Amino acid sequence: MASKPRCGELTWKAKEMTSLSRAFDNYELWEFTRSWIRKFEETDVENVAEKFIYLWVTVNAWAAKSVPDLSRNHEDSYLVHCMAKDQRLSQRFEQLCRLDKNFQKSVNEFIGLAPVFQALWLNNHEITPWQLPALRDEFIDMVFQREPFIISMRDGKEIRFPAFAPVCAHDHRQTDQPIPADWPHVLSMIYQVRCNLFHGGKNYKNEGDRLFIKLACEILWEVWQPELPDRILRARLPWKRVLLRSGFRITDRNGQILLSEETISNRVYFQEILSRGQFGLLKDDVFLPVEGDVDERLWLRTVEACHGGAEGGNSDELRIMDTYMGGVVRWINQMGLSTTCSCDGHGQRRPRLDAQHVDDIPLIVWILNGPEPMFARSGRWIEMVGNRLAPASPRQLPERAYLLDLAEWLHDNQSQLTELLSSMRRIPSIRIRQRVRAAEDRIR
Numbered sequence: 001m002a003s004k005p006r007c008g009e010l011t012w013k014a015k016e017m018t019s020l021s022r023a024f025d026n027y028e029l030w031e032f033t034r035s036w037i038r039k040f041e042e043t044d045v046e047n048v049a050e051k052f053i054y055l056w057v058t059v060n061a062w063a064a065k066s067v068p069d070l071s072r073n074h075e076d077s078y079l080v081h082c083m084a085k086d087q088r089l090s091q092r093f094e095q096l097c098r099l100d101k102n103f104q105k106s107v108n109e110f111i112g113l114a115p116v117f118q119a120l121w122l123n124n125h126e127i128t129p130w131q132l133p134a135l136r137d138e139f140i141d142m143v144f145q146r147e148p149f150i151i152s153m154r155d156g157k158e159i160r161f162p163a164f165a166p167v168c169a170h171d172h173r174q175t176d177q178p179i180p181a182d183w184p185h186v187l188s189m190i191y192q193v194r195c196n197l198f199h200g201g202k203n204y205k206n207e208g209d210r211l212f213i214k215l216a217c218e219i220l221w222e223v224w225q226p227e228l229p230d231r232i233l234r235a236r237l238p239w240k241r242v243l244l245r246s247g248f249r250i251t252d253r254n255g256q257i258l259l260s261e262e263t264i265s266n267r268v269y270f271q272e273i274l275s276r277g278q279f280g281l282l283k284d285d286v287f288l289p290v291e292g293d294v295d296e297r298l299w300l301r302t303v304e305a306c307h308g309g310a311e312g313g314n315s316d317e318l319r320i321m322d323t324y325m326g327g328v329v330r331w332i333n334q335m336g337l338s339t340t341c342s343c344d345g346h347g348q349r350r351p352r353l354d355a356q357h358v359d360d361i362p363l364i365v366w367i368l369n370g371p372e373p374m375f376a377r378s379g380r381w382i383e384m385v386g387n388r389l390a391p392a393s394p395r396q397l398p399e400r401a402y403l404l405d406l407a408e409w410l411h412d413n414q415s416q417l418t419e420l421l422s423s424m425r426r427i428p429s430i431r432i433r434q435r436v437r438a439a440e441d442r443i444r
Contacts, residue, residue, distance in 0.1 A: 005171040010184040013081035020066040020086045022227070029065050030229055033058050037228065040221075048210050049197060052217040056194050059083075059224055080191045084184040093183040093223050099277065100301045103222055110215040111181040112136070115169035116189045117143055119196040121150065132207040144170065165192035183223070190216040226295055236293045243287075244411050245296075245404040246303060247318050247330035250287075257287040269306065269319045277302035296404075300324075322346070324400040327407025328368075329353060335410075335418050337364050344400050345384070351403060352383040363424060367417060371409050374398070 023029055040054035064073040067082045083089060096103045113136055122129060125146060130139040149160040162170065166188040172179045179185055193216040239257060243250050248270060251258045259267055259282065271282050277298065280289035303323045318326045322344035329342050338356035345351040355361045364382055368375040376385045386397050410417065 005168040005175065005177060007166075007168045007180070007184070009167050010188050011081050011085040013075075013078045014085040017068050017082055017085055018087050020063070020082060020088075021068060023062070023065040024229070026065055029061060032061055033228065036061075048213045048217060052194070052197065052213050055217060055221055055224075059220065062224075062227060076191075080187060084187045089223055090183040092226065093186070095278075095298075096222055096301075097181075099298070099305045100222075101305075103219070106215050106218050107181050107186060110189065110212075110219060111179055111186060113212065113215075114179045114185070114189055115140070115164035115166060116192040116196070116212065117148060118150075118163040118192065120199060121148055121163035129206070130208045132211070134208075140173075144173065165189050186219060190220050226298075237296050238293050239287065239289050241408065242294055242296050242299055245327050245408045246299075246323075247321070247326035247328075247407065249330070257289075258285055259287060260285040263316045266316065266318050273299075273302050273306050276306055324403040325351060325353065328403055328410065331407060331410035331414060332364060332367065334414065335367070335421055337367070337421070339364075344403055345397075347400060350383045350385065350397065351400065352378075352381045354380055355382065363421060366424070367410070367421070368406065370413075370417070371406060374402070 036054050036058040040051060040058065043051045043054060045051065060076070060079065063079040063083055064070075067073050067079060069078075072078045097107060098104075119129070122143070127143060127146065130136060143164075148163040150163050152159045152161060164170070166179065166185045168185075169179055193212050197213065237245075240250065240252060243257070248259065248266065249262045251261055259270060262270070262285075267282065267285070274280055274282060274287075278290070279294060279299070279302075280287060282288070300323055306319070307321075307323055308319060318330070321329055321342060324344035325342045329339055332353075333339060337360050340354050340356045342353035343349070343351060353364075355364055358380070361377055361380070361382060365375050365377055368382065374384050374386060375382055377383075384397055
């Protein structure tokens with residue numbers, strides 16, 4: 001009879017612990033972290049093993065300062081069990097799975113490869129590592145037939161230690177139960193990937209090995225990086241800035257954020273975003289946030305999850321505007337420059353927008369190139385082409401986050417830009433076209 005999966009073994013060393021003790025004021029830790037995170041961020045994504053090493057060293061140092069029993073912070077398994085049981089990391093993992101389709105896809109792909117076998121055990125038993133395009137299930141069945149356990153004797157009794165992670169994977173397989181795609185199971189797999197790399201046996205040169213390390217690195221980074229202070233990773237912003245960058249019309253009354261000037265449909269949309277992301281409440285047009293600032297990446301993921309409809313619309317339809325383009329369109333429209341369609345490029349194409357009136361195209365190009373010459377006319381479209389001597393490919397363009405910076409600039413300089421537009425409209429059109437051509441020539 002198959003035994004019940006021993007999932008509790010993934011966290012038992014943490015005992016009654018529920019939350020780690022965050023070392024917020026540990027200057028030495030964060031100075032150490034700063035150098036390793038810089039290496040992590042500067043390493044090319046193709047160097048998956050190197051990138052993962054930099055990340056794990058950082059996470060390990062952080063955990064060693066955060067576990068409840070510091071006398072055991074030299075035990076890697078104790079650190080992993082404590083991280084696996086931490087409520088905040090677990091809740092963040094669940095939130096990312098709920099809000100971010102790409103993150104959820106990575107988790108499902110990673111758990112679909114489970115278990116992660118100990119590389120040294122495979123080598124010692126002369127088992128060739130799994131490689132794409134071979135079926136993973138067939139490889140797992142073959143390895144389990146070889147009994148992947150490490151035998152040890154204790155007090156005259158034979159003890160078998162699983163040479164795979166999660167340790168409950170064999171039990172799940174025998175009982176035809178899927179391995180849970182939760183934080184403890186996923187973290188145990190990430191840790192085994194780490195052990196395979198640190199203890200030898202894997203060089204991550206074949207595609208199968210690289211897939212493990214790539215997914216492990218992506219998942220760990222997304223779950224853990226909010227632990228970093230703002231001075232190391234500037235992702236948290238005040239709510240007022242985040243909302244303006246996304247195109248919401250707000251007013252500030254004695255420190256309170258009001259949406260009384262926003263349209264009814266956008267207020268309903270805003271409430272949906274707040275509910276899904278658990279950011280706070282909108283009560284009588286007053287925004288009551290849970291915290292005074294927010295991780296903008298989490299906000300954008302939530303907007304993306306609530307976003308629907310076509311890739312464009314007028315200035316009062318934020319729901320159907322692309323996540324990174326809504327603010328640009330909103331503040332351009334508020335200046336009296338009407339648009340009919342827009343697209344933030346989705347990270348694969350050129351961000352662009354379409355003017356309702358042909359005569360407004362030169363003006364919109366001129367305004368958008370205020371902070372930096374990035375846009376040029378392409379027929380009726382106004383496209384981001386990049387600030388280079390030749391038009392850049394979508395892969396060479398700035399991150400879509402530039403559109404958020406641009407939206408903030410448009411809003412903060414709204415009155416001055418509106419005055420300039422009024423003056424520009426009084427200039428004969430031939431001169432406007434000459435100015436636009438000159439700007440486009442600088443880009444090209």
